[in-house]
Amino acid sequence: MRLSKSLPFRNLAGxxxxxxxxxxxxxxxxxxxxxxxxxxTSLKTGLHSLEDRxxxxxxxxxxxxxxxxxxxxxxxxxxxxxxYMDTARLEKIQSREGIGQISAQFYLASANSGCCTIPVQxxxxxxxxxxxxxxxxxxxxxxxxxxxxxxxxxxLNAFVGDTLKFYGVxxxxxxxxDKTGTSFDTTxxxxxxxxxxxxxSSLDLHLNTxxxxxxxxxxxxxxxxxxxxxxxxxxxxxxxxxxxKVKAIQTKEMISGVSDSLAGVSNVIxxxxxxxxxLGIMILLLAFTMSVxxxxxxxxxxxxxxxxxxxxxxxxxxxxxxxxxxxxTGGICIxxxxxxxFNNLIEEQLHLPFLLPDVSQLIVYIISAVILSVLTGMxxxxxxxxxxxxxxxxxxxxxxx
Amino acid sequence: MxxxxxxxSKEFPRQMKNANRFTAVQETxxxxxxxxxxxxxxxxxxxxxxxxxxFAGLLQPTAGKIxxxxxxxxxxxxxxxxKLRNQHIGMIPQGQTALYSLTMLENICLPYTLYGEEPHExxxxxxxxxxxxxxxxxxxxxxxxxxxxxxxxxxxAMMKKPGILLADxxxxxxxxxxxxxxxxxxxxxxxxxxxxxxxxxxxxxxNYADRSFRMNAGMLCQD
Ligand SMILES: Nc1ncnc2c1ncn2[C@@H]1O[C@H](COP(=O)(O)OP(=O)(O)O)[C@@H](O)[C@H]1O
Ligand SMILES: [Mg+2]
Numbered sequence: 001m002r003l004s005k006s007l008p009f010r011n012l013a014g015x016x017x018x019x020x021x022x023x024x025x026x027x028x029x030x031x032x033x034x035x036x037x038x039x040x041t042s043l044k045t046g047l048h049s050l051e052d053r054x055x056x057x058x059x060x061x062x063x064x065x066x067x068x069x070x071x072x073x074x075x076x077x078x079x080x081x082x083x084y085m086d087t088a089r090l091e092k093i094q095s096r097e098g099i100g101q102i103s104a105q106f107y108l109a110s111a112n113s114g115c116c117t118i119p120v121q122x123x124x125x126x127x128x129x130x131x132x133x134x135x136x137x138x139x140x141x142x143x144x145x146x147x148x149x150x151x152x153x154x155x156l157n158a159f160v161g162d163t164l165k166f167y168g169v170x171x172x173x174x175x176x177x178d179k180t181g182t183s184f185d186t187t188x189x190x191x192x193x194x195x196x197x198x199x200x201s202s203l204d205l206h207l208n209t210x211x212x213x214x215x216x217x218x219x220x221x222x223x224x225x226x227x228x229x230x231x232x233x234x235x236x237x238x239x240x241x242x243x244x245k246v247k248a249i250q251t252k253e254m255i256s257g258v259s260d261s262l263a264g265v266s267n268v269i270x271x272x273x274x275x276x277x278x279l280g281i282m283i284l285l286l287a288f289t290m291s292v293x294x295x296x297x298x299x300x301x302x303x304x305x306x307x308x309x310x311x312x313x314x315x316x317x318x319x320x321x322x323x324x325x326x327x328x329t330g331g332i333c334i335x336x337x338x339x340x341x342f343n344n345l346i347e348e349q350l351h352l353p354f355l356l357p358d359v360s361q362l363i364v365y366i367i368s369a370v371i372l373s374v375l376t377g378m379x380x381x382x383x384x385x386x387x388x389x390x391x392x393x394x395x396x397x398x399x400x401x
Numbered sequence: 402m403x404x405x406x407x408x409x410s411k412e413f414p415r416q417m418k419n420a421n422r423f424t425a426v427q428e429t430x431x432x433x434x435x436x437x438x439x440x441x442x443x444x445x446x447x448x449x450x451x452x453x454x455x456f457a458g459l460l461q462p463t464a465g466k467i468x469x470x471x472x473x474x475x476x477x478x479x480x481x482x483x484k485l486r487n488q489h490i491g492m493i494p495q496g497q498t499a500l501y502s503l504t505m506l507e508n509i510c511l512p513y514t515l516y517g518e519e520p521h522e523x524x525x526x527x528x529x530x531x532x533x534x535x536x537x538x539x540x541x542x543x544x545x546x547x548x549x550x551x552x553x554x555x556x557x558a559m560m561k562k563p564g565i566l567l568a569d570x571x572x573x574x575x576x577x578x579x580x581x582x583x584x585x586x587x588x589x590x591x592x593x594x595x596x597x598x599x600x601x602x603x604x605x606x607x608n609y610a611d612r613s614f615r616m617n618a619g620m621l622c623q624d
Binding site for chain 2: 007010011013014015297298300301302303304305306307308309310311393394397398
């Protein structure tokens with residue numbers, strides 16, 4: 001019967017409703033802090049991942065595609081769509097000054113009909129020049145992609161070894177990519193040869209919105225990195241000035257909309273966290289004060305029985321520690337139960353890239369949230385603990401006669 | 402053990418006609434010897450509880466010193482004094498003093514468990530038997546009557562067989578029968594060597610007392 005150890009436990013168990021409220025309160029605190037930070041980090045990680053995936057300073061697209069909304073819809077939001085320009089444009093661009101890396105990409109959307117297994121965005125890259133997609137694919141697939149090999153995004157319901165049909169062409173899933181939290185999670189990647197074959201097939205089936213194109217003579221967009229002597233801005237200006245019928249865009253600008261929304265969402269969440277936190281501290285302070293005041297006499301009795309002032313404070317602090325710890329772990333569990341299964345839904349609702357941090361980082365967040373919540377509980381209780389340690393036993397014991 | 406008070410007095414701040422202090426206990430000397438049972442009687446508000454609290458090491462006198470054997474109580478650090486009280490001073494405070502989240506038995510064992518010590522269950526049971534409440538050992542305080550709670554407090558104060566036992570109106574809400582049980586129990590403790598000091602209104606208490614005092618507006622006088 002180690003009651004000295006369990007006296008705080010017994011005190012808490014003796015007042016189940018009050019204890020439940022205290023635990024709920026800390027749960028709410030840790031939920032907002034943990035959920036909120038996790039949300040903000042996931043959005044930031046998502047943005048980084050988007051930047052990484054775009055992987056180039058500059059994107060050049062045919063002028064028709066450049067009503068900005070259009071392009072963003074396809075590149076950032078994951079809407080399916082495609083556009084083409086003549087390879088002559090590519091050659092023109094290539095001849096401009098200041099270009100470090102350059103590679104063309106090919107877009108195609110699979111149709112939502114019998115010819116295709118799933119309607120998705122298909123992006124083809126040129127293995128000889130590519131510098132954006134292949135490094136990323138390498139993480140999931142070491143070999144080079146053969147013709148009719150495809151690599152699928154993480155959210156697609158297809159697995160290595162599956163065969164998917166696009167415009168009647170059977171393609172073999174060679175790898176599945178890691179989650180990025182961006183629209184690339186619902187995209188299929190192939191090499192240039194494969195996508196050209198698919199484009200040809202879509203033309204043959206009269207399912208392509210373009211009719212008079214030769215798959216071998218078009219590209220969808222050109223990705224460029226500036227060389228060391230030039231800024232992306234200079235190159236963008238140069239291309240827009242000298243190459244007709246195309247539009248060069250800095251990718252940084254493309255995602256500026258995303259980063260702006262992200263900043264907005266982050267601010268709202270931060271304010272929410274601070275507000276809930278302050279309110280929580282105040283309520284906890286009040287709750288502990290009430291809980292201790294109510295038991296003043298019991299504390300005085302403990303003093304009579306030989307508890308030192310320090311011991312009284314210790315009991316209050318232990319009670320706070322127990323409630324805060326169980327509350328915060330509870331809150332974090334709720335947070336995880338919401339965030340992990342619903343992270344795709346959150347991504348869809350926010351229209352922002354959203355990528356949960358990896359497990360080790362997640363553990364760091366969990367531990368910090370627990371520490372922070374327990375600390376808050378302790379700080380809130382320390383006022384009461386201090387006051388109870390100054391208790392005037394004589395006065396209280398006289399109190400009821 | 403011997404409890405000895407030298408020239409102690411207690412003043413409280415209070416707005417009065419001609420002063421801003423109020424003397425609850427006038428300067429007095431006092432000595433409580435092992436094996437004796439001493440009673441203090443007196444009207445309500447005369448300073449009896451104040452005196453007892455000072456003896457228990459719970460209320461620092463305004464002047465004077467209190468010694469437990471040769472230790473000056475109020476010259477000790479709080480932790481030391483608390484430990485001393487835990488080991489050697491049993492106190493039965495006025496009023497109800499149960500911890501409401503603990504059973505009666507757990508309440509009685511508190512002097513041990515508070516310091517992480519293993520309580521002597523057999524002693525606890527013997528005490529409960531003696532006070533005729535052993536059938537209630539697992540009851541919660543909210544289920545007990547005033548008299549039962551009072552007997553619980555007495556058992557708790559006696560748990561560690563303290564050298565000094567201080568009781569503040571221990572029979573105020575007990576029937577005559579139980580009052581007799583309590584007094585003969587306290588007398589028995591004195592017999593076994595404890596120094597017992599009881600504040601009481603019971604006139605019969607004099608029959609048990611070795612010495613008796615009267616408190617009158619803060620003045621302690623031998624009867
Ligand atoms: N902490 C205190 N502050 C101010 N006055 C007090 C305090 N404790 C006791 N008193 C006063 O001292 C006097 C004696 O009180 P007390 O010792 O409780 O009397 P008794 O126990 O004899 O009824 C009372 O007038 C009471 O109001
Ligand atoms: Mg009194």
